[in-house]
Amino acid sequence: MKMPWEILVVDDEEVMRESLAAWLREDGFVVDTAAAGAEAVAKARAKDYAIYFVDLKMPGGMDGIETMMEIRKLHAEAAIIIITAYATVDTAITAMKEGAQEYIVKPCNPSEISLLVNRIIKVKNLQRENIILRKKLTRHYSFHDIISKHPRMLDLFALIRDIASLRSTVLIHGESGTGKELIARAIHYSGHRAERPFIGVSCAALAETLLESELFGHEKGAFTGAVAQKKGKFELAEGGTIFLDEIGDISPKLQMDLLRVLQERSFYRVGGSDEIHVDVRVIAASHVDLQEAVQRGTFRDDLFYRLNVINIHIPPLRERREDIPLLARHFVERLSHELGKEVDDLTEGALRVLLDYEWPGNVRELENAVERAMVTCRARVLTEEDFAFLNHNKPERRGWVPPANMSLEEVEKQVIVATLQRTQGNIKEAAATLGIDRSTLYDRIKKYNIPR
Amino acid sequence: MKTVAVVTVGAVAAEVLAEIELCLGRHFGLESQRLAPLGEPEFAWEPARQQYSVIAIMRELLRFCPPQAVRLLALTEKDLFIPMLSFVFGQAQLNGTLAIVSLARLRQEFYQLPANPPLLLARACKETVHEMGHTFGLTHCLERKCPMSLSTTIQQVDGKGENFCANCTIVLRESLQLLRSPDMLRTEEQP
Numbered sequence: 001m002k003m004p005w006e007i008l009v010v011d012d013e014e015v016m017r018e019s020l021a022a023w024l025r026e027d028g029f030v031v032d033t034a035a036a037g038a039e040a041v042a043k044a045r046a047k048d049y050a051i052y053f054v055d056l057k058m059p060g061g062m063d064g065i066e067t068m069m070e071i072r073k074l075h076a077e078a079a080i081i082i083i084t085a086y087a088t089v090d091t092a093i094t095a096m097k098e099g100a101q102e103y104i105v106k107p108c109n110p111s112e113i114s115l116l117v118n119r120i121i122k123v124k125n126l127q128r129e130n131i132i133l134r135k136k137l138t139r140h141y142s143f144h145d146i147i148s149k150h151p152r153m154l155d156l157f158a159l160i161r162d163i164a165s166l167r168s169t170v171l172i173h174g175e176s177g178t179g180k181e182l183i184a185r186a187i188h189y190s191g192h193r194a195e196r197p198f199i200g201v202s203c204a205a206l207a208e209t210l211l212e213s214e215l216f217g218h219e220k221g222a223f224t225g226a227v228a229q230k231k232g233k234f235e236l237a238e239g240g241t242i243f244l245d246e247i248g249d250i251s252p253k254l255q256m257d258l259l260r261v262l263q264e265r266s267f268y269r270v271g272g273s274d275e276i277h278v279d280v281r282v283i284a285a286s287h288v289d290l291q292e293a294v295q296r297g298t299f300r301d302d303l304f305y306r307l308n309v310i311n312i313h314i315p316p317l318r319e320r321r322e323d324i325p326l327l328a329r330h331f332v333e334r335l336s337h338e339l340g341k342e343v344d345d346l347t348e349g350a351l352r353v354l355l356d357y358e359w360p361g362n363v364r365e366l367e368n369a370v371e372r373a374m375v376t377c378r379a380r381v382l383t384e385e386d387f388a389f390l391n392h393n394k395p396e397r398r399g400w401v402p403p404a405n406m407s408l409e410e411v412e413k414q415v416i417v418a419t420l421q422r423t424q425g426n427i428k429e430a431a432a433t434l435g436i437d438r439s440t441l442y443d444r445i446k447k448y449n450i451p452r
Numbered sequence: 453m454k455t456v457a458v459v460t461v462g463a464v465a466a467e468v469l470a471e472i473e474l475c476l477g478r479h480f481g482l483e484s485q486r487l488a489p490l491g492e493p494e495f496a497w498e499p500a501r502q503q504y505s506v507i508a509i510m511r512e513l514l515r516f517c518p519p520q521a522v523r524l525l526a527l528t529e530k531d532l533f534i535p536m537l538s539f540v541f542g543q544a545q546l547n548g549t550l551a552i553v554s555l556a557r558l559r560q561e562f563y564q565l566p567a568n569p570p571l572l573l574a575r576a577c578k579e580t581v582h583e584m585g586h587t588f589g590l591t592h593c594l595e596r597k598c599p600m601s602l603s604t605t606i607q608q609v610d611g612k613g614e615n616f617c618a619n620c621t622i623v624l625r626e627s628l629q630l631l632r633s634p635d636m637l638r639t640e641e642q643p
């Protein structure tokens with residue numbers, strides 16, 4: 001059922017207040033009244049009215065303008081109509097500068113109020129429809145919780161569908177926070193393995209020996225603390241998918257063990273002598289470019305080629321800015337359910353702030369930002385102010401100005417260092433940003449002895 | 453028997469009163485009961501506006517509703533206002549007992565035009581149906597031909613008809629049924 005629009009009438013004069021309320025009720029609105037500014041603000045805090053009629057002249061405590069400004073703080077998008085006597089029209093015009101949407105002079109022509117209210121409601125209805133439409137749109141652009149309308153991502157959705165039912169190993173590359181695990185899950189749940197387990201392991205989180213036993217399991221007494229036999233993630237994932245996150249961080253020994261699993265589809269538990277055969281699809285992910293790790297000699301090239309059968313690169317959020325509003329609204333919708341807080345949308349101003357931000361932490365950072373804003377916001381829409389905290393973490397966007405006595409080479413070195421920091425050591429991306437090819441970048445890194 | 457009590461506030465032409473009573477029967481199926489006419493509502497006169505406060509009049513009228521009547525309809529020639537608005541054609545308690553209709557601005561004479569008695573009767577009937585509709589819980593209707601559509605100008609009054617649209621008819625029928633159901637229950641109980 002369609003929610004009725006509610007109106008709050010604020011006037012210290014009872015007759016005035018009640019006559020306007022009665023007139024609006026006849027028009028089918030749900031109307032509340034308040035006899036003073038403080039009462040109005042308290043009511044506005046408890047409920048989000050669509051329209052506020054506020055009498056300009058109220059004695060004591062708060063006058064109409066102060067009341068309006070307090071309401072405005074709570075509900076940035078509220079329609080506030082100032083009611084004024086003929087003698088104070090000038091003040092009413094000032095009130096409009098302070099954020100009143102309209103003013104009416106009493107006694108007003110009966111058609112005036114109805115026209116005014118209908119016009120505002122028409123706009124509100126449109127906004128409401130837009131929100132619903134946008135939510136539908138979000139669904140349209142979503143694929144297993146991954147939301148995007150960026151062409152590269154849409155291609156990626158198609159690729160996921162194509163490869164879902166294969167057993168080929170997949171290597172996912174993307175900065176942290178881009179949603180590598182979501183992609184892995186999407187592949188798993190789109191294919192015929194969906195009924196079988198999906199098991200994720202973060203390789204960066206564990207020391208070598210622990211990770212080994214985590215992946216392959218161990219026999220009782222294999223090492224101190226191995227009081228019972230334990231199945232590893234590979235066994236538990238039988239028939240399904242194992243997702244190895246941050247694979248670039250594993251030790252040379254584990255790299256060899258993994259290579260064996262990929263070649264033989266079998267392994268031994270730690271301290272065990274029985275060969276265990278598995279049917280598991282391996283999806284690996286890394287935030288560093290593994291190809292470069294191979295060139296540096298920190299990652300086995302044979303393992304890399306085994307893993308890199310299908311390669312997926314997820315672009316960082318700053319390269320698909322058109323997804324920012326889509327994702328932000330998706331998070332608002334989801335979090336409003338989770339937090340039990342009625343928030344419908346973001347203002348244009350809020351979106352501008354989000355679009356201006358660099359998002360080094362990608363989609364995850366955006367999600368966290370929306371959550372933080374939702375926890376503290378007091379209105380039904382998130383405004384620019386709700387995202388004020390982003391300005392503190394905003395990276396310096398001013399151009400880099402070299403000191404006067406710096407040599408050209410020194411300038412070049414510093415630019416390369418800064419770029420590599422920004423790309424978290426990703427050579428491919430850094431080279432692209434600098435507009436040079438990768439081998440040139442390697443040359444410069446060597447030349448300037450840049451630590452990595 | 454459910455009736456609508458009809459009362460005049462100040463002098464009101466007899467033919468208008470008679471027409472309104474017929475109109476109530478036509479649209480609500482309710483018998484009307486004419487009350488003794490009330491005098492001039494001087495207490496409600498607002499010299500600054502040269503109009504009568506409909507709120508003051510309604511407050512007084514509440515005392516006159518007879519117990520057997522389900523509604524009280526008042527008719528007046530006085531030009532009425534509520535503080536917010538420059539004038540009203542009538543006023544009613546939404547879902548309440550009281551409705552009042554002013555004939556002042558329904559007359560052609562108000563607009564410096566020659567009198568037109570049939571037009572006045574038609575307008576009076578539409579506004580009566582409108583205000584009575586409010587007492588039965590009807591709010592303003594978007595259907596321009598429906599008497600429940602909001603009219604704030606005389607052109608809008610003339611633009612609408614006196615028969616309820618389909619939507620308003622449904623709501624009205626339910627309200628009227630609620631009024632009558634206690635009687636129906638009593639008849640069923642009889643052997």
Ligand SMILES: [Zn+2]
Nearest residue numbers: 026582586602
């Ligand atoms: Zn009405």
Ligand SMILES: [Zn+2]
Nearest residue numbers: 593598617620
């Ligand atoms: Zn209708």
